[in-house]
Amino acid sequence: xxxxxxxxxxxxxxxxxxxxxxxxxxxxxxxxxxxxxxxxxxxxxxxxxxxxxxxxxxxxxxxxxxxxxxxxxxxxxxxxxxxxxxxxxxxxxxxxxxxxxxxxxxxxxxxxxxxxxxxxxxxxxxxxxxxxxxxxxxxxxxxxxxxxxxxxxxxxxxxxxxxxxxxxxxxxxxxxxxxxxxxxxxxxxxxxxxxxxxxxxxxxx
Amino acid sequence: xxxxxxxxxxxxxxxxxxxxxxxxxxxxxxxxxxxxxxxxxxxxxxxxxxxxxxxxxxxxxxxxxxxxxxxxxxxxxxxxxxxxxxxxxxxxxxxxxxxxxxxxxxxxxxxxxxxxxxxxxxxxxxxxxxxxxxxxxxxxxxxxxxxxxxxxxxxxxxxxxxxxxxxxxxxxxxxxxxxxxxxxxxxxxxxxxxxxxxxxxxxxx
DNA sequence: TAATTTATTTACCAGTCGGTACATAAATGA
DNA sequence: TCATTTATGTACCGACTGGTAAATAAATTA
Numbered sequence: 001x002x003x004x005x006x007x008x009x010x011x012x013x014x015x016x017x018x019x020x021x022x023x024x025x026x027x028x029x030x031x032x033x034x035x036x037x038x039x040x041x042x043x044x045x046x047x048x049x050x051x052x053x054x055x056x057x058x059x060x061x062x063x064x065x066x067x068x069x070x071x072x073x074x075x076x077x078x079x080x081x082x083x084x085x086x087x088x089x090x091x092x093x094x095x096x097x098x099x100x101x102x103x104x105x106x107x108x109x110x111x112x113x114x115x116x117x118x119x120x121x122x123x124x125x126x127x128x129x130x131x132x133x134x135x136x137x138x139x140x141x142x143x144x145x146x147x148x149x150x151x152x153x154x155x156x157x158x159x160x161x162x163x164x165x166x167x168x169x170x171x172x173x174x175x176x177x178x179x180x181x182x183x184x185x186x187x188x189x190x191x192x193x194x195x196x197x198x199x200x201x202x203x204x205x
Numbered sequence: 206x207x208x209x210x211x212x213x214x215x216x217x218x219x220x221x222x223x224x225x226x227x228x229x230x231x232x233x234x235x236x237x238x239x240x241x242x243x244x245x246x247x248x249x250x251x252x253x254x255x256x257x258x259x260x261x262x263x264x265x266x267x268x269x270x271x272x273x274x275x276x277x278x279x280x281x282x283x284x285x286x287x288x289x290x291x292x293x294x295x296x297x298x299x300x301x302x303x304x305x306x307x308x309x310x311x312x313x314x315x316x317x318x319x320x321x322x323x324x325x326x327x328x329x330x331x332x333x334x335x336x337x338x339x340x341x342x343x344x345x346x347x348x349x350x351x352x353x354x355x356x357x358x359x360x361x362x363x364x365x366x367x368x369x370x371x372x373x374x375x376x377x378x379x380x381x382x383x384x385x386x387x388x389x390x391x392x393x394x395x396x397x398x399x400x401x402x403x404x405x406x407x408x409x410x
Numbered sequence: 411t412a413a414t415t416t417a418t419t420t421a422c423c424a425g426t427c428g429g430t431a432c433a434t435a436a437a438t439g440a
Numbered sequence: 441t442c443a444t445t446t447a448t449g450t451a452c453c454g455a456c457t458g459g460t461a462a463a464t465a466a467a468t469t470a
Contacts, residue, residue, distance in 0.1 A: 012446025120239070165394070169401040171381070176378055183342050183346075193370075199405035200405040219468095221417070245459080254418090255420090
């Protein structure tokens with residue numbers, strides 16, 4: 001609905017910070033410290049803004065967390081979406097296992113996965129956040145199961161295969177790998193785990 | 206060093222609570238809420254004592270957590286120790302996977318594993334607790350690797366087997382299963398995961 | 411009974427928690 | 441220039457954080 005006007009954007013004083021970059025900073029803190037472990041002071045320090053700006057732009061701590069996790073899910077190099085587009089169920093699992101291994105080993109961002117670690121055990125104040133993350137994890141597994149069901153219909157998984165069980169197994173290994181990296185496992189070790197996990201997966205043909 | 210005297214125990218006013226039971230209550234709270242998510246008020250409420258008693262008996266929040274986790278590790282029905290005593294490496298893995306599946310499905314205690322979830326992502330105040338839990342997880346895997354190395358020497362694992370890689374894979378699946386149960390997986394589903402994970406493990410003979 | 415030792419209760423500490431009221435600053439359109 | 445709108449900085453809110461000082465209570469030994 002662009003109307004060729006010189007008005008930059010909106011009425012009122014323009015915000016002095018980049019909303020997206022501030023959200024990235026917030027994500028990094030939540031990722032590192034979890035929801036309960038992150039204070040508003042941690043957030044405003046990292047984001048370079050003060051509390052009223054944070055509340056005006058993002059709602060409150062909980063809504064900021066959800067927005068940060070949404071950003072996390074839609075990261076440009078998200079392994080998840082690319083994996084689902086592989087040609088066979090085996091290739092999907094393989095892409096996801098090695099892709100996550102490589103991503104987890106990447107030291108340019110905090111350890112692990114914010115969806116797994118953000119609010120695993122938590123205070124009552126974080127209960128709704130915990131539930132939101134559970135829904136995301138379950139939803140991801142459901143999408144994998146759906147992809148495996150397609151593969152089964154397409155004939156590249158045996159008729160005896162259980163798409164949901166396969167998805168749960170794959171999810172289990174991926175979630176376990178996020179803990180392994182916190183334990184100190186490096187890229188090679190994570191890829192070894194991926195390789196072993198694949199041995200339990202129905203081979204193509 | 207029992208000397209047959211009628212003195213019950215010690216000098217001074219006796220404590221009015223059962224130290225072990227209070228510790229069990231503390232464990233349950235930490236298990237459910239994690240270290241950051243648990244407040245001293247949560248603890249004193251659950252333990253039925255007040256703060257000065259807690260501090261006199263257990264030190265501080267951090268020391269109480271460590272003591273609670275020690276209690277957790279030495280639970281009577283701890284799968285871990287029993288698993289290591291099985292006759293073959295495969296039997297060790299099998300016992301551990303199915304044992305953990307059953308234990309995780311047990312609704313008489315909080316979900317998951319306090320060693321995995323207690324301080325995965327956490328505040329700076331919990332950094333030392335996080336490190337202690339990492340050490341425990343790594344230590345457990347090291348004991349499994351040791352057991353697998355014995356098995357390899359005994360000839361019940363192929364000479365090509367890598368005991369440490371096998372232990373890491375097993376640990377990964379077990380840790381992933383603790384998250385699965387929080388996601389809502391039931392006993393049957395956890396046992397399915399255990400079954401699949403075993404398919405990647407070197408078969409006996 | 412008196413002195414000693416330890417546990418409990420109450421009340422409190424400074425610091426931090428998530429969140430907001432209010433005054434001011436910077437942009438807009440009229 | 442002026443009213444309007446939105447963002448910012450400061451200063452504050454009550455509630456809660458982990459932790460403790462001090463008084464009292466209950467056991468011991470002498």
